[in-house]
Amino acid sequence: MRLERSIPAEALDAIRAPLLAAGAAATDAPVLQPLGLLLDLAGEAMRSRLFVVSGDGGEEACLRPDFTVAVAREHFASGLTSGRYRYEGKAFRVAPRGSDRAEEFLQLGVEAFETGDPVAADAEIAALAWASSAAGGRSDLSLILGDVSLFAAFVDSLDLAAPLAARLKRAFSRPRQLKAELDGEGDAPSAEQSRIAALLAGLPEAEASAVLQELWSLAGIEPVGGRRPAEIAHRLVEKAETARAGRLDPEQAAKVRAFLAVSNRPDAALDAIAALAGPQDASLKAAIAGWRQRLSGMAARGVPLDRATLAAAFGRAFGYYDGFLFEVRSAALGDERPLAAGGRYDGLPSRLLGERGGVSTNTGAVGCMVRPARAYAGGGE
Numbered sequence: 001m002r003l004e005r006s007i008p009a010e011a012l013d014a015i016r017a018p019l020l021a022a023g024a025a026a027t028d029a030p031v032l033q034p035l036g037l038l039l040d041l042a043g044e045a046m047r048s049r050l051f052v053v054s055g056d057g058g059e060e061a062c063l064r065p066d067f068t069v070a071v072a073r074e075h076f077a078s079g080l081t082s083g084r085y086r087y088e089g090k091a092f093r094v095a096p097r098g099s100d101r102a103e104e105f106l107q108l109g110v111e112a113f114e115t116g117d118p119v120a121a122d123a124e125i126a127a128l129a130w131a132s133s134a135a136g137g138r139s140d141l142s143l144i145l146g147d148v149s150l151f152a153a154f155v156d157s158l159d160l161a162a163p164l165a166a167r168l169k170r171a172f173s174r175p176r177q178l179k180a181e182l183d184g185e186g187d188a189p190s191a192e193q194s195r196i197a198a199l200l201a202g203l204p205e206a207e208a209s210a211v212l213q214e215l216w217s218l219a220g221i222e223p224v225g226g227r228r229p230a231e232i233a234h235r236l237v238e239k240a241e242t243a244r245a246g247r248l249d250p251e252q253a254a255k256v257r258a259f260l261a262v263s264n265r266p267d268a269a270l271d272a273i274a275a276l277a278g279p280q281d282a283s284l285k286a287a288i289a290g291w292r293q294r295l296s297g298m299a300a301r302g303v304p305l306d307r308a309t310l311a312a313a314f315g316r317a318f319g320y321y322d323g324f325l326f327e328v329r330s331a332a333l334g335d336e337r338p339l340a341a342g343g344r345y346d347g348l349p350s351r352l353l354g355e356r357g358g359v360s361t362n363t364g365a366v367g368c369m370v371r372p373a374r375a376y377a378g379g380g381e
Helices: 009-020 035-042 044-049 068-077 118-134 148-157 162-171 175-183 191-201 205-219 229-245 250-261 266-275 282-300 347-353
Strands: 025-027 032-034 052-054 060-063 083-094 102-114 141-147 308-311 324-330 340-344 364-370
Touching (some): 009 118, 032 068, 035 044, 044 083, 068 083, 068 102, 068 347, 118 340, 118 364, 148 250, 148 282, 162 175, 266 308, 324 364
Antiparallel strands (some): 102 364, 340 364
């Protein structure tokens, strides 16, 4: 397993200091996390980055790839509705680009489960991550910003058929699928798939997965290839929706491409997005107004917006993020090795809890992580 370079204690103290001042309770989380849950929440594409091991009961588990889900599970298991947590510990991932090497690295961070103003909380968390990164001494930092919900609001402005709009929103974090939508390509379901998809289409995802498993059991089918029932059921329903809802026309596809191409200083990027709005633009106008408040809050907390870029197509690998996103990057390390990252994941509490236990699932959720070995100016990683 590849280990990071160590950094001096005084440098780690400096990087840690902004997070210590965030008013968060210290916490830890189990190193072993349930593999199935992580894949359900983060997306099947994350499988190749996870370090898979055997759990205590023989079920597949993985070493925690970061702390967000692990801390969220601990928080909601406690029965609390709100809380703010600071963590520090090792995380584990398989190195990218097809390597089978595992990475073990120190990660610091804050996760906040709160019911207050989400825009203000976003600004605070991003400023914490920036201050912590900057404390490492690098002078070449930049901040990239994005927002999954901004794309959703833009899609809503185009006044598309509901199934088509939903399909586009789901495709945002899947570049190949989104390209297929924009190019008017994609698979058509076979007759057999169409019948199964019609059966599954009206069911909640968990129930659709259970029905598919029962069908396999009745037919004596053992699925192979590592694809889980939930993923297959989701894909079948998606194909059925494709057939029913049709596709983007050339003008609509051009507008979506233009949105995804927006990448500029934040205020200019917001102006460009506003100019692309379709006829049903109320939610997009509200999202843009929220973004201007968020930027003002970040600037007031010391984030230099002249080093920030709002990139409309920017997304993160973990599929549970559903709103504001950011990464702090260093020119010396490149775009693939951010110093810090984070964002909003308001949907995660509901996905973890459903309506069980009487715990409110309306709690907002936002957090950030920092990798001190990358933030440290004297480090090579």
